[in-house]
Amino acid sequence: MNRSQDRIGRVVSVLRNRFLVTDGRDEWLCAPAGKLLHSPHRDYPVTGDWVLVDDTVVTRVIPRRNLLSRGESGSRGNLSKAVKREQAIAANLDTVFIVCGLDRDYNARRLERYMTLVHNCGLSPVVVLTKADLHEDPVPFRLEIESIAFGVPVVLTSMLDDRGKDELESRLGEGQTVAMIGSSGAGKSTLANMLYGSAIQAIGEVSGSVGKGRHTTTTRELIRMPQGGMLMDNPGIREIAFHENGHGVESTFEDIRELAGMCRFADCSHEQEPGCAVQQAVRDGELPQARLESYRKMKREMQYLADRRTKSANRIEKERRQGIALLIKDMNKRKK
Numbered sequence: 001m002n003r004s005q006d007r008i009g010r011v012v013s014v015l016r017n018r019f020l021v022t023d024g025r026d027e028w029l030c031a032p033a034g035k036l037l038h039s040p041h042r043d044y045p046v047t048g049d050w051v052l053v054d055d056t057v058v059t060r061v062i063p064r065r066n067l068l069s070r071g072e073s074g075s076r077g078n079l080s081k082a083v084k085r086e087q088a089i090a091a092n093l094d095t096v097f098i099v100c101g102l103d104r105d106y107n108a109r110r111l112e113r114y115m116t117l118v119h120n121c122g123l124s125p126v127v128v129l130t131k132a133d134l135h136e137d138p139v140p141f142r143l144e145i146e147s148i149a150f151g152v153p154v155v156l157t158s159m160l161d162d163r164g165k166d167e168l169e170s171r172l173g174e175g176q177t178v179a180m181i182g183s184s185g186a187g188k189s190t191l192a193n194m195l196y197g198s199a200i201q202a203i204g205e206v207s208g209s210v211g212k213g214r215h216t217t218t219t220r221e222l223i224r225m226p227q228g229g230m231l232m233d234n235p236g237i238r239e240i241a242f243h244e245n246g247h248g249v250e251s252t253f254e255d256i257r258e259l260a261g262m263c264r265f266a267d268c269s270h271e272q273e274p275g276c277a278v279q280q281a282v283r284d285g286e287l288p289q290a291r292l293e294s295y296r297k298m299k300r301e302m303q304y305l306a307d308r309r310t311k312s313a314n315r316i317e318k319e320r321r322q323g324i325a326l327l328i329k330d331m332n333k334r335k336k
Contacts, residue, residue, distance in 0.1 A: 008062070011049045012230075013221040019045055019058055020221075033059045041085060042067075047220040047232060048091040048177060064091045068121050068179060071241030086243040090179045090220060090232055095171050096123050099182035099191060101131045102141055108148060109294050112252055113240040114181065115152060116298055120248030126153045128168065128180075130187030133158040148291065150254040157187075159194050168195060174228035184236025192233050196225060242298075245306040253295045255287065270296070 009021035009030075017037075019030045030053055036044060043061060045051055050062040068089040098114045100106060111127060118125040127145055132138040138156055145154045157164035171178055172195065180188045193199050200223060222230045242248075250257050256278055260268065264275025270292065271279075281287035 006059070007053045009051055009053045010222070011045050011047055011051055011058075013219060014045065014047055015219070019051075021051065021053055021058065028056065030056050030058045033057050035059075036061075042088070044088075046088040046091050047222060048093060048179075050092065066093060066122055067091050068093055068096060068118070068123060068181075069243055070117055070237070071243040089181070089234060092177060093123055093179050094176045094229075095178045096125050097128045097168070097178055097180045097188075097191075098125050099128045099130055099180050099186045099188045101183075101186045102129055102134055102138055103131055105183050105186050106141065108144060109290065110183075110240065111145060112148060112291070112294050113298070115149060116248035116252045117240055117242060118181075118248070119251035120242060120244070120246035122246075125149075126155060126168070126171065128164070128191065129154065129156050130191055131158065132156045132163055133160045148252075148255075150252075157191060157194070159187075159190050162194060165194060169227050172225050172227040172229035172231060176229035177222070177232070178229065179232040179234065181234050181237055184238070186236070188233050188236075192223065192231060195227075195231065196223070242301055242305060245302045249295065249298050249302055252298075253291075256292065256295050259287070 007023065009023045011019045012022050012027065013020040015029075017032060019032070020027055021030050032045065033054075036058065045058055045061050046067075049064065051058045052060040052062065068091070069086045070089065072085045072087050096118045098111065098118065100111055106129075115125050115127070127149055129138070129141055129145065132141075135141070142154050142156050153167070155164045155167045157168070168191075180191065182188055220232055220234055222232050225231050256270075259277045259281050260270065262277035263270070263273070265273055268276050268278070270276050273279075278287065278292065282289050282292055
């Protein structure tokens with residue numbers, strides 16, 4: 001194959017310092033140029049990147065439209081450790097399918113974190129509820145998620161009758177790129193097979209105890225789909241950690257944001273303040289306490305990430321400990 005210099009290609013898979021690149025017709029393996037090996041972590045090519053290629057060497061990453069990323073594993077819930085590095089998942093996406101199985105995988109609070117992660121990256125999520133055939137009436141699950149997924153499509157799917165296939169195929173047309181994220185065993189590979197029309201992704205034998213296939217995806221690879229677009233499966237995500245502050249929380253919790261606008265105080269923390277519309281909604285049964293706690297937790301994480309840009313980790317941790325000490329002192333005073 002005759003390749004000219006500075007050819008444009010797209011990374012369809014990353015394989016241990018090698019990239020599988022396509023120009024839409026051919027695919028070939030490339031190595032990174034030396035300058036890429038020493039470039040900042042964020043600038044290293046990832047699946048979905050458009051790149052310049054000189055023969056079999058990737059010389060440069062073309063500026064991305066967007067990047068789906070998260071905080072490195074082990075950073076969630078540990079503010080003193082903090083998020084030290086961004087973990088890129090995919091670049092240049094049009095849609096992200098957040099896949100959740102209607103078995104033990106189903107968790108509305110975790111879906112809130114996924115939606116916040118996707119919104120934070122400036123991307124458009126679609127919640128895909130798989131394994132609908134496990135329930136006689138799966139509609140209540142969809143209705144519950146629709147009540148917390150403002151403006152986000154929620155699609156029920158089943159491989160037994162291709163339920164939901166048409167709704168998802170409309171997002172896989174020519175020129176469209178979709179990434180799937182979710183827990184291990186959520187049904188991402190099975191969903192890919194359903195959308196493709198045949199087995200392209202291996203799935204493990206179905207477990208009788210939990211009613212799901214064992215997850216076998218170990219790499220991120222863009223797959224050209226018969227609908228004309230490209231689809232990327234992903235290894236299961238065990239930890240949904242954020243890398244940087246953004247507007248994801250506000251987008252995911254639009255109901256709380258609207259209620260906050262009716263609070264008496266503009267800087268209301270929705271804890272003990274009088275005239276708090278958010279707390280009133282909880283008391284009236286309009287807002288679940290668990291959803292408010294989920295919101296608070298993510299707001300704390302985002303604030304910590306924002307603070308890290310201007311303060312040292314040691315200083316933030318010291319202030320956090322001082323704040324806890326003052327809170328305990330205040331509580332002891334009230335007991336007296």
